[in-house]
Amino acid sequence: MxxxxxxxxxxxxxxxxxxxxxxxxxxxxxxxxxxxxxxxxxxxxxxxxxxxxxxxxxxxxxxxxxxxxxxxxxxxxxxxxxxxxxxxxxxxxxxxxxxxxxxxxxxxxxxLPFRVTEYTDFYAGRHHATNVGTMFRGADKALPENWLSLPIGYNGRASSVVVSGTPVTRPWGQVKGEGFDLPVFQPSHRFDFELELGAVVGRPSSGMISVADADEMIFGYVLLNDWSARDIQAWEYQPLGPFQSKAAATTISPWIVTRSALEPFRAKTPTRDRPLLPYLRETKPGLYDIDLEVKLATQDGAERTVTRTNYREMYYSAAQQLAHHASSGCPMRVGDLLGSGTISGADSDSRGSMLELSWGGKEPLDFDGQARTFLEDGDTVTFNGHTKGRGHRVGFGDCTGTVRPAVPLPDWAKEETT
Amino acid sequence: MxxxxxxxxxxxxxxxxxxxxxxxxxxxxxxxxxxxxxxxxxxxxxxxxxxxxxxxxxxxxxxxxxxxxxxxxxxxxxxxxxxxxxxxxxxxxxxxxxxxxxxxxxxxxxxLPFRVTEYTDFYAGRHHATNVGTMFRGADKALPENWLSLPIGYNGRASSVVVSGTPVTRPWGQVKGEGFDLPVFQPSHRFDFELELGAVVGRPSSGMISVADADEMIFGYVLLNDWSARDIQAWEYQPLGPFQSKAAATTISPWIVTRSALEPFRAKTPTRDRPLLPYLRETKPGLYDIDLEVKLATQDGAERTVTRTNYREMYYSAAQQLAHHASSGCPMRVGDLLGSGTISGADSDSRGSMLELSWGGKEPLDFDGQARTFLEDGDTVTFNGHTKGRGHRVGFGDCTGTVRPAVPLPDWAKEETT
Structure with missing residues (x-):
């Protein structure tokens, strides 16, 4: 085009x-x-x-x-x-x-471009799921058993969604250190970004919907940063999933790029290792060819692009996620926001989170001579993304946020000293 | 009183x-x-x-x-x-x-008495968590490691909340049978109720809140049935928690009993096995003495009270759950609904779900000569609850729902036959 x-x-x-x-x-x-x-x-x-x-x-x-x-x-x-x-x-x-x-x-x-009705986050990037699984469970069983059969998702917190530019405060939370018996309440030491695309639901449903119908329900897409406190998550997430680790903030880009604008840039989901059940089968290419990058800037003024990847890397499309979301009969509503899951590529410089880029903190990034693992106070994380047409591009603008220090602990939350 | x-x-x-x-x-x-x-x-x-x-x-x-x-x-x-x-x-x-x-x-x-802004469900009943943990992980490690330190919760789906009396349709979903390699898409065979109390948030917050302040934010309480498809849940819930298994419907009683009305019936949370972190400590009794019962009626007209228990059985109060919910800075809003978690007592006839009552389907209930494990089409589940004052009680009215058969599978969701 x-x-x-x-x-x-x-x-x-x-x-x-x-x-x-x-x-x-x-x-x-x-x-x-x-x-x-x-x-x-x-x-x-x-x-x-x-x-x-x-x-x-x-x-x-x-x-x-x-x-x-x-x-x-x-x-x-x-x-x-x-x-x-x-x-x-x-x-x-x-x-x-x-x-x-x-x-x-x-x-x-x-x-914020729309009132977020409900927010759901998925885990539909194969490289991301493989990286995280390898770190936590070993390479042999990196992908959960269900991963190739369904787009794993969990409900997030709509009240946490803020527009690009809003500062993000490092969250407090329960963290249990390795070798300790009991958790402590402290500011997250492993605060992270997650590079995602958000699909904005523009039509309601009640009852099961096909992937084709789900696609028609999507109004457009935004960039989405699913800020994540890895240390809080590690302690809280069994058995019912992430909760406060994902609730401090979720940043979206201010412009909703419509499905119509993205239509010329459709891309296929990858070949399936395992056939999908019929309710998840696609009738047309469900992804888009969107180049994405993440820049990290420190408060000292150092800046580096830490990730370059593409939305084509996803295993499940937003339409498949939406069809799965509605498969139980769950009503979907205008203003629902679906996070794609972290978009990581195959290479080490195409990973969509610090968790993966620093391999769980074990392989720090070199940042102007500084070794960096997770986010520090004052860091600014900026996503951008665009498709490439002939002589033009269709872009999202920036999705950015600066990490503010954790708030002081209120007196009532302090340990009594006797 | x-x-x-x-x-x-x-x-x-x-x-x-x-x-x-x-x-x-x-x-x-x-x-x-x-x-x-x-x-x-x-x-x-x-x-x-x-x-x-x-x-x-x-x-x-x-x-x-x-x-x-x-x-x-x-x-x-x-x-x-x-x-x-x-x-x-x-x-x-x-x-x-x-x-x-x-x-x-x-x-x-x-x-529906209020527009549900967001819905969160907890897992704060010790007997329930112990029962479920024993069934799935064995008696030795029944309670997850974090359970005694924090009220485990996950975000549910506000769009699924319906008022008492609304029929509930048996959901379809992915289920993987034991010994099979691949899942199938079928109506849930292990559809269940969960007896809970729902706390209705009446004041907003932004930032950390104490348990005392959280208590003041609660407008009132409803009975809540967190309908659950156990077979869908078993396949989907690792690693990010329940999703479509809980999304078909959540029934609440139509009357919000205010915190003011319940004030004379406050009851203490139990003695702690492990000290709670200061941000979760209570300054007054956080539970209420509310007798609860569950009746199950079949479409043949057989009816039986299957559970009698009390809200005092919970380990964490709604105020503690709300304080934990806000601990990361997660904004809470008017109309948020917090499910207590399943309220089971210590005895076998005080369990708040069919999963526990039938011990994972292995010990069917005798029901007018019929052996019953999970819910059948046409079953009506009715909760009621009340506190006991002198010469009166403060009650919730009924929270009821009848299970309708699963919808027919649309053609596009059927396996192609060649």
């Missing part, structure tokens, strides 16, 4: 994330309140204002979240995208009327 | 769940739409109407869920309870004005 040229010149830059081909939706605030918008080049177009001027079909853009637009359904999504494409194309007529509702992106703050 | 007498005679019956001492909140529908109400004896009082007539302080009762009332905060909860107690007391003056907003409870349908 080629670049669609826009009269907004910055949208035609070959290395820009937001050409006319993209048109991702978000919520911005210029100081006068949060409003729905669409990114185009260096600008953001106020969709509430456009709707109020009747330059767009009525589509639910008057609020401060995209949920109402998603609720309006695929017919409206299609008409709005078509209308915007027309209005923003090179040579379009209504340019004068659009000066007021256009803002510079670098002059506005981005908010 | 003695019975508070009401001019509504049915509220003075010693065996009734809803005396003036109780005043539980719910949402009812007489065919003209769902409205907030309070139960008193055999009647329900329309709180929206009472508020509109200015017979109550403004308290958020105009909607069809109790969330706005909970958002209004403890000052408003206190004033409304005081006002209602006055209006409904024996000898109160305004009886004539209250004829219109009073409805017979048996003539109205009950709806």
């Amino acid at each position: 080629s670049l669609l040229r826009s009269w907004i010149e910055s949208a035609n830059a070959p290395e820009g994330d937001f050409p006319l081909n993209n048109l991702p939706y978000g919520v911005f605030d210029d100081g006068r309140g949060a409003r729905c918008g669409v990114a185009i080049g260096d600008l953001v177009l106020d969709l509430g204002a456009m709707e109020a001027m009747s330059m767009l079909p009525a589509a639910g853009f008057q609020g401060s979240a995209l949920n109402a637009f998603m609720e309006a359904g695929p017919g409206v999504w299609f008409r709005v995208r078509n209308t915007l494409t027309g209005l923003l194309s090179e040579g379009a007529g209504a340019q004068d009327q659009m000066r007021d509702p256009l803002y510079r992106r670098d002059a506005v703050a981005m908010r | 003695s019975l508070l007498r009401s001019w509504i005679e049915s509220a003075n019956a010693p065996e009734g769940d809803f005396p003036l001492n109780n005043l539980p909140y719910g949402v009812f529908d007489d065919g003209r739409g769902a409205r907030c109400g309070v139960a008193i004896g055999d009647l329900v009082l329309d709180l929206g109407a009472m508020e509109a007539m200015s017979m109550l302080p403004a308290a958020g009762f105009q909607g069809s869920a109790l969330n706005a009332f909970m958002e209004a905060g403890p000052g408003v909860w206190f004033r409304v309870r005081n006002t209602l107690t006055g209006l409904l007391s024996e000898g109160a003056g305004a009886q004539d004005q209250m004829r219109d907003p009073l409805y017979r409870r048996d003539a109205v349908a009950m709806r």
Whole structure:
């Protein structure tokens, strides 16, 4: 697919994330309140204002979240995208009327793009599951027995989801040191990022759904950092899974890149080692060819790209995850967010977490002469990702967060000294 | 505490769940739409109407869920309870004005009392955890290593929560039979109930909270049936916990019994085998003396009480669970629902699930000559519970659900036959 040229010149830059081909939706605030918008080049177009001027079909853009637009359904999504494409194309007529509702992106703050109804995180990257399994259970039984049959998932905490740029505070939690009988309550010493893609559910379901129908329910995708406290997780996760280790924060990128924008970049899930049950079978390629990278910057100013990988590395697609999620009859709702699971590649520099990059802390990364294992206070982790078209790309913008020190322990949580 | 007498005679019956001492909140529908109400004896009082007539302080009762009332905060909860107690007391003056907003409870349908923001389920009953652990891991290591240090919990699915009376459909899911290499997709053969109490969070938090503060955040309690597909759970739960096995449905009783109503019935958590970390320590008794029972009725009309137990059997209180939930900084919100975990007693007839009652299916219950292990289609499971005061009780009403057969398998989910 080629670049669609826009009269907004910055949208035609070959290395820009937001050409006319993209048109991702978000919520911005210029100081006068949060409003729905669409990114185009260096600008953001106020969709509430456009709707109020009747330059767009009525589509639910008057609020401060995209949920109402998603609720309006695929017919409206299609008409709005078509209308915007027309209005923003090179040579379009209504340019004068659009000066007021256009803002510079670098002059506005981005908010959470939608109210997260429920958040589910998966474990669907084979390299990640193999790496983690090898570290904890040995190479022979790295993959759990069920891994090749179903996309393993667990429910996360929707209240933990924050927009890119929000500082993330190192969590306190119960940790039990090796060789100790009892746990202590302390700030996590093994705080980590996880590189993921988040799928945003735009249509509800009640009852079982096919993978094809599940795919149609996905409104779009965001980058997602599933911050993880490995030491808290190690102590708490048996037998019912991760809980407080994943609850401090989950950062998402501010722009939802729609399924429509990603459509030309579909990629197949890998060959199956084991046939999937029919309810998980795909009728079209379920992944996307999205290059991803993770940058780590310290508070001293050192910065390094620590990971380069691609969303094609996943074993299960978001549509398969959603079909599995609904297989028990579990109702799915507009605004549900599904984390892909950590996206690691096969190579040591394509691993999507510090846990894997430092091999459980045993092989520190060299960072300007500093040995680094997990995240330190003041570290900033930034994800970005994009597909590559001819002469353009469809990108996600940044998903970033800086680690703040743990809060001081309140007096009531201190050990009594006698 | 003695019975508070009401001019509504049915509220003075010693065996009734809803005396003036109780005043539980719910949402009812007489065919003209769902409205907030309070139960008193055999009647329900329309709180929206009472508020509109200015017979109550403004308290958020105009909607069809109790969330706005909970958002209004403890000052408003206190004033409304005081006002209602006055209006409904024996000898109160305004009886004539209250004829219109009073409805017979048996003539109205009950709806979900509040929008469930997020749902978390715990595993905080020692007898239950010991029973399950003994079955799966042997008596020597029945309790997981972390169990005596923290209230183990996992995030459940808020969209699965339904009100008492809603039929529950047997879920499909992946199940792997013993001795088989691969799983099959089939209706659960080991569908079960779990007897729990649900705590309803009425105040938000951001950051760590003490157990004392957590207690103040709890608006009230409901009975909760955490329907569980044991065979789906056995295959899916490693390493990240239960997922689709718990997602088909979670039934709650329609009336939220407030913390205020339960206050006279507080009971201590048990002596600790291992000291708790300071952030989990209690400053007052955290449990309640609530007698609980489970009745099982078959579609042939046979009925039996299968379990009698008490909420005092729990090791961790809801306030401790909530404090632990927030310990990582995880934001808690109004409308969050926390399941206590299965409430089993020490004796074989006080176990809170069929898994335990039938000891993993190996010791079937005798049921009118039928051997029963897990739930069959057409079975109705009914929980009830109450505290015992002098000459009265404070009860929850029923929490009930009937198991419907699994839905037919859609064609796209069938194995291709060649």
